[in-house]
Amino acid sequence: MIEAALTTERITLEDGRSAIPYEWRGETVLVTDNALNALTIYELMTREDAGEQNAVSIISLIFADPDDAFCACDFNPIEFGKLVSSALWDVFGIDNEGGRTEEPLWDPVEDAALVRVSLRAAYGIDWDVARLAMSWTEFVTLVSALPIETPLGAAIYYRDKR
DSSP, X not given: OOOOOTTOOOEEOTTSOEEEEEXXXXXXXXXXXXXXXXXXXXXHHHOTTOOHHHHHHHHXXXXXXXXXXXXXXXXXXXXXXXXXXXXXXXXXXXXXXXXXXXXXXXXXXXXXXXXXXXHHHHHOOOHHHHTTTSBXXXXXXXXXXXXXXXXXXXHHHHHHTO
16 A cells, blocks of 8 residues: 655545545546545445446545546546556555455454454544544554554454464
8 A cells, every 4th residue: 555645735625525646647636545435445345246336336435536537547448447456456455456365464344343442442533533534544554553452453463373
């Protein structure tokens, strides 16, 4: 995953969400990288009934303006698919092509309760308040730094020992 530098300016969108500028072959598109978007994308991609409607929803979650992103690819569907795959991996760490095989130590669906409790215990963060304001990179960094004294921190520690 790419990490936005401290000097990267977050763009506030009209609807209150924020986005980061993502460079794609000389063009800049805005990617809405909040943690809730990333988790929603993950859930949509792992659903058994994933179909065309899911793809449209995922694209709408990734890009602040999907039409602008398509324009950045000169309206070429193949290039747009490459942009989607690239943004998914670079910004969210989600592999939609199946080439990356690293096994995660926690699951956002199965460990949801552990995430909530551990963020509150370690950092005083209420997930329901923070999920729209926090970027995915910030969220993953906080989760990976959870102390072993938290429920998810302990689970990650023991899963890593397997």
